Amino acid sequence: MIEAAKLTKWYGPTRAIDELTFAIPKGQIVGFLGPNGAGKSTTLRILTGYLPPTAGTATIAGHDIHTASAAARRQIGYLPESTPLYPEMRVEEYLHYRGRLMGMDRKQRHERVAVVCERCGLAHNRRRVIGHLSKGNRQRVGIAQALLHEPPVLILDEPTAGLDPVQIGEVRKLIEELRGQHTVLLSSHILPEVEKSADRVIIIAGGRIVAQGTPDELRQKVRAGGPIILEAKADAKALAASLEQLKQVAKVETEAINGWCRATVTPRDDSDLREAVGRAVFDQGFALREMRHETASLEAFFVQITAEQSMEPMHNAQ
Amino acid sequence: MNTTFTIARRELSSLFFSPIAYVVFGLFAIGAALIFFTGFGSGQPATMRPTFDGVVWLLIFLAPAISMRLVSDEFRTGTIEPLMTAPLSDAQVILGKWLGAMGFYLVLLVPLVVLAVVLAIHASPDPGPIVTGLIGLTLVGGLYLAIGIFASAMTENQIIAFLATVFIISLLTFLMFFLPRAAWVLPALRDAMFYLNVNGQFADFNRGLIDLANFTYFATGIALFLFLAVKVLESKRWR
Numbered sequence: 006m007i008e009a010a011k012l013t014k015w016y017g018p019t020r021a022i023d024e025l026t027f028a029i030p031k032g033q034i035v036g037f038l039g040p041n042g043a044g045k046s047t048t049l050r051i052l053t054g055y056l057p058p059t060a061g062t063a064t065i066a067g068h069d070i071h072t073a074s075a076a077a078r079r080q081i082g083y084l085p086e087s088t089p090l091y092p093e094m095r096v097e098e099y100l101h102y103r104g105r106l107m108g109m110d111r112k113q114r115h116e117r118v119a120v121v122c123e124r125c126g127l128a129h130n131r132r133r134v135i136g137h138l139s140k141g142n143r144q145r146v147g148i149a150q151a152l153l154h155e156p157p158v159l160i161l162d163e164p165t166a167g168l169d170p171v172q173i174g175e176v177r178k179l180i181e182e183l184r185g186q187h188t189v190l191l192s193s194h195i196l197p198e199v200e201k202s203a204d205r206v207i208i209i210a211g212g213r214i215v216a217q218g219t220p221d222e223l224r225q226k227v228r229a230g231g232p233i234i235l236e237a238k239a240d241a242k243a244l245a246a247s248l249e250q251l252k253q254v255a256k257v258e259t260e261a262i263n264g265w266c267r268a269t270v271t272p273r274d275d276s277d278l279r280e281a282v283g284r285a286v287f288d289q290g291f292a293l294r295e296m297r298h299e300t301a302s303l304e305a306f307f308v309q310i311t312a313e314q315s316m317e318p319m320h321n322a323q
Numbered sequence: 324m325n326t327t328f329t330i331a332r333r334e335l336s337s338l339f340f341s342p343i344a345y346v347v348f349g350l351f352a353i354g355a356a357l358i359f360f361t362g363f364g365s366g367q368p369a370t371m372r373p374t375f376d377g378v379v380w381l382l383i384f385l386a387p388a389i390s391m392r393l394v395s396d397e398f399r400t401g402t403i404e405p406l407m408t409a410p411l412s413d414a415q416v417i418l419g420k421w422l423g424a425m426g427f428y429l430v431l432l433v434p435l436v437v438l439a440v441v442l443a444i445h446a447s448p449d450p451g452p453i454v455t456g457l458i459g460l461t462l463v464g465g466l467y468l469a470i471g472i473f474a475s476a477m478t479e480n481q482i483i484a485f486l487a488t489v490f491i492i493s494l495l496t497f498l499m500f501f502l503p504r505a506a507w508v509l510p511a512l513r514d515a516m517f518y519l520n521v522n523g524q525f526a527d528f529n530r531g532l533i534d535l536a537n538f539t540y541f542a543t544g545i546a547l548f549l550f551l552a553v554k555v556l557e558s559k560r561w562r
Binding site: 053056075076078079083086087090093102105106150 | 333401402
């Protein structure tokens with residue numbers, strides 16, 4: 006539904022994105038993730054036809070964003086970053102205005118405005134002036150506007166930015182309801198927000214794709230390797246000595262806590278150390294009260310992978 | 324075309340929500356009334372000509388106040404993004420905004436019609452020059468607003484847009500009005516300057532003349548500045 010091929014964008018001497026290539030099949034919800042300044046908004050702005058790419062192409066539902074721009078734009082419902090709206094207009098009035106720009110006739114507009122207001126929880130605020138609405142309600146207007154013309158593709162730039170946890174939950178629920186009918190590409194710099202609703206996550210940093218896959222796949226990648234932390238009732242030196250004998254172990258750091266010892270064990274490669282370490286601890290007869298991966302959450306993986314990218318700009322992970 | 328009118332309609336209604344519009348309307352109405360009543364009395368000629376001649380100078384400052392926010396405000400608040408990602412062309416955006424501003428400008432001229440009616444109650448003026456004068460004022464306003472949109476598309480800052488518009492209009496009015504009257508200017512240049520002078524072009528309308536040449540002048544000017552505004556808007560995408 007959305008296909009990008011080697012999209013590149015330079016702002017003067019600064020390269021914002023570098024040969025981004027990805028494809029999003031119909032009906033999927035895809036999270037577009039990256040730290041601030043990674044090139045998320047730039048990519049979304051190119052896909053929506055607001056900015057032209059310096060090089061590369063993209064198609065929306067088969068329409069090239071450059072050669073068939075108007076046709077491609079018609080397929081998209083777009084919520085720009087920070088939800089720009091006209092503050093002096095009433096909610097209903099604004100939605101009708103957007104409907105007219107999208108080429109909807111009077112009857113369609115009346116039907117669809119009622120539907121999207123209901124769906125986005127704006128039914129009670131339809132007559133209110135946008136400038137008087139809360140941030141959460143403004144965000145609803147932005148999403149309602151994007152859904153108005155029933156676009157097959159929805160592009161939402163940070164739909165949950167600046168909302169409170171309850172509102173974030175509401176927006177997420179709304180996005181999940183769109184699964185199947187719409188292809189959704191939403192960006193965020195906060196991973197847990199996309200982790201739950203997205204079918205697939207694309208992580209970008211420094212203008213490049215550094216990882217992509219389903220949240221589970223990415224989580225497995227994290228679980229498989231990485232340092233583990235354990236706490237055992239043992240003398241720090243004895244524990245370290247027994248663990249260092251294991252051939253997969255690269256490094257052991259220990260710290261004594263009230264008679265217990267906390268050890269951080271780093272593997273040589275991506276192998277899972279837990280089984281071998283567990284056996285070694287029991288063989289020595291130490292009591293074990295905790296063992297876990299240091300980078301258990303996708304969040305940590307995200308931080309790690311995006312930090313690597315910014316430290317080593319030439320290194321391309323994937 | 325429908326989308327162009329959609330934008331025009333929104334622009335017009337949003338102008339009525341802005342305090343600047345009311346200030347402009349008030350200043351224009353008071354200014355026009357002052358000029359009108361200065362020459363109003365028994366024994367005075369029953370004509371709107373001095374009033375129209377006066378307000379055409381007022382427009383140098385008032386028209387840019389209407390046009391200054393048209394595009395710059397969209398850039399400042401970011402609303403330009405949903406607008407430019409909707410399936411419509413940059414030309415439709417500019418034309419729609421100009422038409423919306425023209426709609427407001429026509430409302431601005433209503434006090435002049437009221438003053439003409441006041442004149443008609445007390446005397447019997449020739450309606451011809453009043454009608455052509457109003458047509459001329461409409462064209463002058465159209466040109467100034469086109470210049471204003473062009474300036475507004477260049478900057479996010481309304482004040483800069485206002486000053487830039489006043490500057491360009493000043494070249495076409497003050498400069499082209501006073502410079503050709505200087506003795507040292509070459510005769511050929513002098514003719515060109517008289518031609519470019521907005522007040523000179525308007526004077527014919529005010530005299531009751533309808534000349535294709537005057538229409539051509541304003542139509543070309545409006546088309547040129549709207550075209551430039553579209554190009555500026557397009558170029559913004561590339562930055």
